Amino acid sequence: MLHDLGGLLFIALGLVLVAAGFVWQGGALRPLSTKRAQAAAMRDRSRNLLRSADMAIAEARRRAARDEPAIVTVEDVTRVACRHYGHLFVEREEAAAALRQRYEAADCRVDCMTDAFN
Template sequence: MFVALGLALVAAGFLWRGRVLRPLSAKRAQAAVIRDRSRNLLRSADMAIAEARRRAARGEPAIVTVEDVTTVACRHYGHVVVEREEAAAALRQRYEAANCRVDCMTDAFN
């Protein structure tokens, strides 16, 4: 009987392994969603800048638009709706961080 009880506990532990013991609070879940969205938009801006640099001919400036960031966010991260202001803010931040003033142009500052 003890062996059967032990096997049942081991089986239950095996099935429940990795699950959260307490549910996430709504506030923490929302904060995680906001963090992930912000991080995904920054990555989308990086990818759009890299793609624009690859497309640019030698000696020409790379042209990165807010629409490029929106397209990458929709295509790679599945964001259905990306506000222009959010995408522009992410592009401005990554534009400054990547020192793009030397070889890029953007409409994010309009």
């Protein structure tokens, strides 16, 4: 009889938790503010553009012949951002800034050329 009571109590507790879950329906405790959402979107976009610049530099280095410099353009960065990250529109200045930053960080002055500084 003691085992039956424990099992019944366990099932009742489970039903109470399931009922509470249906009532609460997984609602957020604190809704996401517009300001934080916009800041997160800006960080993601910036990070994606930097990654796009890295990918464009790597692709240009693979395409370059053995003794020729790799040519990386702002359009390459824009194309990679559209293709890999789904950005519908990337401003030239934004892509050029990302390319300049990654160009200097990757020490590309030795073996690359770019139009990002124009």
